[in-house]
Amino acid sequence: xxxxxxxxxxxxxxxxxxxxxxxxxxxxxxxxxxxxxxxxxxxxxxxxxxxxxxxxxxxxxxxxxxxxxxxxxxxxxxxxxxxxxxxxxxxxxxxxxxxxxxxxxxxxxxxxxxxxxxxxxxxxxxxxxxx
Amino acid sequence: xxxxxxxxxxxxxxxxxxxxxxxxxxxxxxxxxxxxxxxxxxxxxxxxxxxxxxxxxxxxxxxxxxxxxxxxxxxxxxxxxxxxxxxxxxxxxxxxxxxxxxxxxxxxxxxxxxxxxxxxxxxxxxxxxxxxxxxxxxxxxxxxxxxxxxxxxxxxxxxxxxxxxxxxxxxxxxxxxxxxxxxxxxxxxxxxxxxxxxxxxxxxxxxxxxxxx
Numbered sequence: 001x002x003x004x005x006x007x008x009x010x011x012x013x014x015x016x017x018x019x020x021x022x023x024x025x026x027x028x029x030x031x032x033x034x035x036x037x038x039x040x041x042x043x044x045x046x047x048x049x050x051x052x053x054x055x056x057x058x059x060x061x062x063x064x065x066x067x068x069x070x071x072x073x074x075x076x077x078x079x080x081x082x083x084x085x086x087x088x089x090x091x092x093x094x095x096x097x098x099x100x101x102x103x104x105x106x107x108x109x110x111x112x113x114x115x116x117x118x119x120x121x122x123x124x125x126x127x128x129x130x131x
Numbered sequence: 132x133x134x135x136x137x138x139x140x141x142x143x144x145x146x147x148x149x150x151x152x153x154x155x156x157x158x159x160x161x162x163x164x165x166x167x168x169x170x171x172x173x174x175x176x177x178x179x180x181x182x183x184x185x186x187x188x189x190x191x192x193x194x195x196x197x198x199x200x201x202x203x204x205x206x207x208x209x210x211x212x213x214x215x216x217x218x219x220x221x222x223x224x225x226x227x228x229x230x231x232x233x234x235x236x237x238x239x240x241x242x243x244x245x246x247x248x249x250x251x252x253x254x255x256x257x258x259x260x261x262x263x264x265x266x267x268x269x270x271x272x273x274x275x276x277x278x279x280x281x282x283x284x285x286x287x288x289x290x291x292x293x294x295x296x297x298x299x300x301x302x303x304x305x306x307x308x309x310x311x312x313x314x315x316x317x318x319x320x321x322x323x324x325x326x327x328x329x330x331x332x333x334x335x336x337x338x339x340x341x342x343x344x
Binding site for chain 2: 007009010011012014015018019022056085106107108109110
């Protein structure tokens, strides 16, 4: 499995990486990008199974990255989990409308991350079985 | 119509106009009204002129203060200080994460060894009791370290706010400089009034010696 963690703060990338390991994603290749642009380049170059992204980033924000992923035929099915300090109602709605798979408000706990990830993978498995 | 009504209510209608209002001479009335409006316009323009001069003076003073206090330099300093705080907090958070990543395998190793010992011995001696205790301690450490890692997200949350303040300072600085250059205040020579600073103790001593120190 391959997961891309996108955040402009190296601390947060490392925290998410640590939590993923803690949650048992040990046989997982976790890669990092510091903004939406770099993330998009990496996603186009290699297949990933999940994107965990921040909202506020220079160059390309998380919501723009999400929209770009959904607009690109080869990437549009990619699950995207947003982890952000943005708890504004309108922004959460915008993310939902753009097709986000999960939304976590910072600061968060390992339990919250696990819940959202489990839900994402359950839904994927269900839609995969239905297809 | 409203203007006429309010003029009459205000009682400020000159007698001449008042008389014309009641007369049948429409042209003369309009002429008198024009004169009245022009008088009022002139008063308004004078007031606007005074306001503009006050604003100009205020901005000139601001321009002078900026130059004297070296505010543009301080703004750059303020931005640098915040940038340093961001950098230091990031380093501190990474050091804490280093610690957590170093301790986690050690806690795992203690738990594994304790578990082996507990399984291999049936006797409830002191060593077994210690192993049980070590195992529970290792588990608690593991959980504590996970919380510790999550707690480091303060750096990201506070850092985002610092970045917003840095951007705000930049926009305030730009607006101030625009305002000052708009009025040409800095070009009036007040900028040259900035204090001359000595750069070394020798210079300071030389300067002081001129005053008999």
